[in-house]
Amino acid sequence: MNFKKYIRWALPIIFVGSALSQPTVAVLDFDANGIPEYEVETLVERLRSELPNTGAVRLVDRKMLENILKEQGLQQSGCTTDECAAQIGELLGAQFMISGSIGKLENTFTVDMKMVSVSTGAAERAKSVNFEGGVGGLLIEMQILAWEIVGLDVPKSLMLQRAGTEDEKVTVAVMDFDPRGISLLEAQTLTDRFSTEISNTGKAILVARSTVLEVMEDQGYDTSGGCTSEECAAEVGALLGVKFMINGAIGKLGETFTIDAKMFEVATGAAARTKNATYTGNIDGLITEIEILAWEMMGLKAPKSLLAKRQGTLVTQSEKPKTKFGAALRSALVPGLGQAWTTDYASIPNKAWYFLGGEAALGIFALVTYNSYYSSNDKAVKSHQEYINAFDVQDIRSFKQTSEDHLSDAEASEQTMEYVLYALGAVHIYNIVDAYLNGPDELDDDETAVKKQKFDLVYNPELNQPQLRFTIALD
Amino acid sequence: MRLIKLITPALVILTLACEVAQLTYNNPLDVEDTAAPALVFRPNAIETSVGGSAVFEVFAVQVTGVSGIHTQISYDNSQLGVTNVSPGDFFDDATQAPMFFTVPANPSTATGTLDIYYFFLGDGLTKDGTGAVATVIFNTKVSATSTLEFTAESEFVDPDDLAIQINSLGQGTVTAQ
Numbered sequence: 001m002n003f004k005k006y007i008r009w010a011l012p013i014i015f016v017g018s019a020l021s022q023p024t025v026a027v028l029d030f031d032a033n034g035i036p037e038y039e040v041e042t043l044v045e046r047l048r049s050e051l052p053n054t055g056a057v058r059l060v061d062r063k064m065l066e067n068i069l070k071e072q073g074l075q076q077s078g079c080t081t082d083e084c085a086a087q088i089g090e091l092l093g094a095q096f097m098i099s100g101s102i103g104k105l106e107n108t109f110t111v112d113m114k115m116v117s118v119s120t121g122a123a124e125r126a127k128s129v130n131f132e133g134g135v136g137g138l139l140i141e142m143q144i145l146a147w148e149i150v151g152l153d154v155p156k157s158l159m160l161q162r163a164g165t166e167d168e169k170v171t172v173a174v175m176d177f178d179p180r181g182i183s184l185l186e187a188q189t190l191t192d193r194f195s196t197e198i199s200n201t202g203k204a205i206l207v208a209r210s211t212v213l214e215v216m217e218d219q220g221y222d223t224s225g226g227c228t229s230e231e232c233a234a235e236v237g238a239l240l241g242v243k244f245m246i247n248g249a250i251g252k253l254g255e256t257f258t259i260d261a262k263m264f265e266v267a268t269g270a271a272a273r274t275k276n277a278t279y280t281g282n283i284d285g286l287i288t289e290i291e292i293l294a295w296e297m298m299g300l301k302a303p304k305s306l307l308a309k310r311q312g313t314l315v316t317q318s319e320k321p322k323t324k325f326g327a328a329l330r331s332a333l334v335p336g337l338g339q340a341w342t343t344d345y346a347s348i349p350n351k352a353w354y355f356l357g358g359e360a361a362l363g364i365f366a367l368v369t370y371n372s373y374y375s376s377n378d379k380a381v382k383s384h385q386e387y388i389n390a391f392d393v394q395d396i397r398s399f400k401q402t403s404e405d406h407l408s409d410a411e412a413s414e415q416t417m418e419y420v421l422y423a424l425g426a427v428h429i430y431n432i433v434d435a436y437l438n439g440p441d442e443l444d445d446d447e448t449a450v451k452k453q454k455f456d457l458v459y460n461p462e463l464n465q466p467q468l469r470f471t472i473a474l475d
Numbered sequence: 476m477r478l479i480k481l482i483t484p485a486l487v488i489l490t491l492a493c494e495v496a497q498l499t500y501n502n503p504l505d506v507e508d509t510a511a512p513a514l515v516f517r518p519n520a521i522e523t524s525v526g527g528s529a530v531f532e533v534f535a536v537q538v539t540g541v542s543g544i545h546t547q548i549s550y551d552n553s554q555l556g557v558t559n560v561s562p563g564d565f566f567d568d569a570t571q572a573p574m575f576f577t578v579p580a581n582p583s584t585a586t587g588t589l590d591i592y593y594f595f596l597g598d599g600l601t602k603d604g605t606g607a608v609a610t611v612i613f614n615t616k617v618s619a620t621s622t623l624e625f626t627a628e629s630e631f632v633d634p635d636d637l638a639i640q641i642n643s644l645g646q647g648t649v650t651a652q
Binding site: 370373377380381384387388390391392393396397400403404407410411414417418 | 493494495496498500502504505506536537604605
């Protein structure tokens with residue numbers, strides 16, 4: 001009881017004591033160079049409001065500053081030298097004065113400020129920053145400068161906000177996924193992979209896991225699965241200064257893994273995006289699924305390389321089944337391809353090679369025959385022209401005979417080629433039909449059968465008669 | 476895939492493009508032995524525009540021992556006119572120059588005739604084989620197809636002025652469009 005009593009008395013003393021130990025600072029209005037004064041006032045006001053947050057200084061009230069200046073007949077805009085600032089500070093009873101200027105050169109804003117010691121009149125610390133972008137981005141810069149001018153490290157949340165304004169990236173922190181049916185270590189490993197991939201998307205500035213854990217420890221949360229609720233995640237997110245938090249769970253049901261992830265806005269708590277996947281297969285495939293989920297979570301399409309890596313069977317994204325028609329189509333394009341495709345190219349049947357080889361041989365033979373036909377026909381035409389132009393009876397007869405012989409050869413070649421092409425066509429059709437007949441079984445289960453077939457004939461045991469059934473897939 | 480791109484068009488081209496040339500062996504000088512000796516036009520058909528020219532060569536084909544040629548060409552006077560007639564090289568000879576003259580058609584008659592005389596004088600000089608007797612240039616008057624024919628008056632003669640039988644007389648056509 002006595003202890004509590006002491007505490008009750010001691011706390012205000014400690015508080016007042018610590019407050020009095022902080023130096024007092026007054027902030028003068030900054031000079032505006034190339035930007036409107038009202039914008040400069042807004043920015044300086046942001047500096048003023050951030051300075052007390054540092055806990056390193058006590059700020060002299062702006063109203064008080066204005067009253068004293070009025071009494072002394074001074075104007076802030078006229079006080080640009082260190083000596084003047086020190087003089088006003090003395091009147092205010094402040095230990096330090098902060099003054100500076102904000103300017104604009106083309107698209108670059110410049111902020112220069114210094115903290116002057118009232119007692120010595122010397123500049124204690126000076127800071128400056130250049131900023132490219134909209135004037136709104138200077139607000140964060142002013143907050144950062146507030147910390148830097150008093151000689152303190154800038155909080156990470158502010159730095160993250162600054163990074164967020166540099167481009168369109170959003171600041172994100174990922175909480176360890178809640179393990180359900182898998183070990184905590186496995187869940188953490190998968191979360192790490194998820195976080196890495198979130199970072200790889202290039203759309204997010206990811207807070208390091210160590211930073212997240214550090215904040216959790218500071219807040220007294222158990223770092224090994226002690227912060228699974230959204231409230232806790234939002235609180236950690238607010239402390240980290242991130243825009244979005246991602247949490248979720250990875251579960252295992254028999255041989256099936258389930259991944260549920262949710263990204264919500266820290267400020268509002270509203271869910272920005274929810275994704276889930278169900279996966280059956282080995283653990284390598286699960287990692288790939290996690291990586292794909294990371295891209296989808298950021299509203300992006302997963303890269304092709306990642307999709308190609310996808311293994312196993314996704315229940316939610318079933319692979320397109322092979323069909324007989326598909327096999328026939330492939331064989332129509334390349335002889336034997338449909339047969340090979342049916343066996344997944346694992347053990348290509350001999351007949352696939354026979355079809356390919358046979359058709360290639362017939363094709364070559366057809367080309368050779370065509371060449372012979374073309375040559376003979378050409379020679380016949382040339383000889384005919386010589387026959388037409390000839391005057392001598394012997395020449396006329398000779399050219400005529402030669403032309404007729406070549407013409408006869410061309411006709412023979414054409415006939416042969418026609419037979420070869422018929423044979424080629426017949427083999428090709430046989431190859432297509434074979435691919436279709438021996439193609440993959442399409443209707444492996446009833447569900448697929450129902451989806452595939454819109455009309456079918458079924459036996460109705462109630463009516464004891466066959467019925468024509470019409471089915472519409474509703475998915 | 477590249478193989479498909481090659482084979483498919485090749486097969487299509489092979490199937491569609493294979494057509495043996497349709498050749499007509501109609502050289503006017505190509506006369507069967509049984510039809511020789513002959514008197515023909517070369518070429519035997521000309522297409523031209525109205526007012527255009529049609530140049531025909533008159534050939535003696537597979538003749539033996541000929542020392543004089545008389546050709547009479549008949550044509551439709553309302554459709555064709557003779558522009559020029561010049562001697563061929565059949566009777567060219569180092570020892571003696573041949574005689575060559577023509578009798579033009581009577582413009583008042585519907586059927587025009589052109590007589591060409593080409594011969595050696597005296598001492599038994601003869602020619603064998605195939606050769607050009609004359610080159611005749613016709614001009615077309617109207618849009619029509621006209622026929623040129625050798626009349627029965629045409630003849631080959633030997634040095635004794637005895638007629639050599641002509642076994643076939645060619646025809647020529649002029650199509651003016």
